[in-house]
Amino acid sequence: MEDAEKGPQEQPDSVPEVGEDAVTAVGPSPPPPAMTEEERQELQEELAKVEDEIQTLTQVLAAKEKxxxxxxxxxxxxxxxxxxxxISKTWQEVTTSTAYRRTSETLSQAGQKATAAFSNMGSAISRKLEDVR
Incomplete structure (x- = not known):
């Protein structure tokens, strides 16, 4: 409530916390023309209350983290x-995923086909070399 009694030109005594709105750090702005002094006072009281609640919640959170x-x-x-x-949990989730299983199966089949192709090619080369002799 003391803030309401201060003139609108005075700066707040505290440094704004991380995430605090820059507008509130500069100080109260003049009320819009449609706002009465009573409405402005109520809003300032609500603002102070919310700031106090945030402070309390921050302290409670710090205590819970400790x-x-x-x-x-x-x-x-x-x-x-x-x-x-x-890491273990994430790896388990990855290995049980459908995409991983499909990729693994596809790569396995590709490896088998490549092995068969190299084997056939090796046999063909061996036959050709025998024919040359």
Whole structure:
């Protein structure tokens, strides 16, 4: 409420947080002509309330993240273990995907055909060499 009593020329005392709207960091703008002083006051009070709620939620989130880190540490879950699990899970999802199976089958068939072709070509070359002798 003290902000409402300050003149519109004064700058806020705090540095804006990441993501904070640049307009709110500069200070309140003059009210549009259709807005009454009472409406403006209500909006400023609502703004202050929402900012307080955001501050509270940020603090709660930080506390929960610390709690999460503590629990993981106690369970012996390290970032490296999590990375390994994520990679393993992702690889499992890839290998069970339809696209992967189809590609694998196609490459397998292509490999078999290439092997057969090289074998036939080798046999043909061997026969030709025998004929030359």
């Amino acid at each position: 709690q999460l880190a503590d629990i993981k540490r106690k369970l012996g879950i390290t970032p490296l273990n999590e990375l390994k699990q994520n």
